[in-house]
Amino acid sequence: MANSTWTVLELLRWTQAHFTSKGIETARLDAECLLAHVRGTxxxxxxVDFDRPVDEAERARFRELVRRRATDRVPVAQLTGVREFWSLPLAINRDVLVPRPETETLVQVALELAPDPDAELRVLDVGTGSGAVALALARERPKARITATDLSPAALELARRNAEALSLCERIHFACGDLYxxxxxxxFDLVVSNPPYVARGAALPPELAHEPELALFAGADGLDVLRLLVQDLDAMLEPGGAAAFELAPDQAGSVERAxxxxxxxxxxxxxxLARRPRVVSARRPNPEAG
Ligand SMILES: C[S@@+](CC[C@H](N)C(=O)[O-])C[C@H]1O[C@@H](n2cnc3c(N)ncnc32)[C@H](O)[C@@H]1O
Incomplete structure (x- = not known):
């Protein structure tokens, strides 16, 4: 990347090869996200700009991002400060988990559990992080009132900023504290959570070292938080209310049983979308409904 004229396409090709040689699976995508970020596009x-030259100032900024991605394995969303989730642009920093594509399955299930778009639902999102799930649900259910909680004040601060940027803060109440x-x-009519569910000591990709431990780990089998969420769920739901929890594929059986x-x-x-068990859902019986 040091010589004088590089086009967009040449830079992308070089960076893709470099990332691939470092074992980064999403090499081309990452190169594109970082270069687009640097070019403000x-x-x-x-x-469209494949044949255009990239000037030295942009290349210098890009070089630094490429280094941090390849060598320090900083997630792309932390380098660009933004991640799209459910087509919503979310600000991201080191205080929150980078929202994952599989969490869109949690949103999908939640919407299926509360299918009426006009319902005046009361929704609880436990461990909201960047606010990803709460914001997606607020966007899809315009009459829902949502409470989003987290143990991390810094995460809640970012979630609140994201809600303001998307003009969704009026229907979302943010509250700091442990679980329920x-x-x-x-x-609530609907309880959702993507809690920490990684088992301590599991082999993990290096990117996870940049995300908050609080967002990832939950005891020896990764089930410590899910167990508590299920244990106290009954008291949080209206009769007929529903819940959906994201988890690791090998945890689905035990959460279903609980x-x-x-x-x-x-x-x-x-x-x-990768066909792995990802979300367990359930409903509190409603004796009135017969
Ligand atoms: C896996 S992240 C999910 C973040 C976000 N909901 C998402 O899907 O991208 C789990 C979140 O739960 C929070 N958390 C961890 N333990 C908690 C607890 N005991 N009570 C409340 N929140 C907790 C973490 O701070 C983190 O923001």
């Missing part, structure tokens, strides 16, 4: 525009503790005594043992009905697992 979007990925599509790069294709900030909303004790309240009941929900069934707790008296919940319609217990089922939904697979993500």
């Amino acid at each position: 979007d990925r599509l525009r790069l294709y 503790e900030p909303v004790r005594g309240e009941r 929900l069934a043992a707790g008296g919940f009905v319609d217990v089922r697992t939904t697979r993500d």
Whole structure:
């Protein structure tokens, strides 16, 4: 990258090869995201500009991002400060988990559990991080009132900023605290959570070292937080209310069993786009409904 004239296409090709040699699976995508960021444009525009030269100032900024991506394995979203989730642009920093594509399956399941777009739902998102799930649900269910909680004040601060940027903050209440503790005594029509579910000691990609431990780990089998969420779920739901939890594929069976043992009905697992079990959902029975 040191000599004088480089076109957009040449830079992308060089960077893709460099990232691939470093074992980065999404080499081309990452190169495009970083170069688009440096040029203040979007990925599509790069294709129109393939033959244009990239000036030295842009190349210098790009070089530094490429180094941090390849050598330090900083996630692209932390380098660009933004990640798209459910077609919503979200600000991202080191205080939050970078929203993952598989979490869109959690949103999908939640919407199926509450299919009426005009319903005045009360929704709880536990461990909201960047606000990804709460914001997607607020966008899709315009009459829903959402409480989004997190143990991390810094995460909540960013979630609040994201809600403001998307003009969704009026219907989302942010509350700091442990799991259901900030909303004790309240009941919801829908409870969702993408909690920490990684087992301590699991072999992990180096990118995860840049994300908050609090967002990732949950005891020896990764189930510590999910167990608590299921244990106290009954008290949080209205009769007939539903819940959906994201988890690791090998955790679906035990969470399904815990929900069934707790008296919940319609217990089922939904697979993500990669066909892996990803979301377990259930409903609190409603005796009134017969
Ligand atoms: C896996 S991240 C999910 C973030 C976001 N919902 C998403 O899907 O991108 C889990 C989140 O739960 C929060 N968290 C961890 N333990 C918690 C607890 N005991 N009570 C509340 N939030 C917790 C973390 O701070 C983190 O923001």
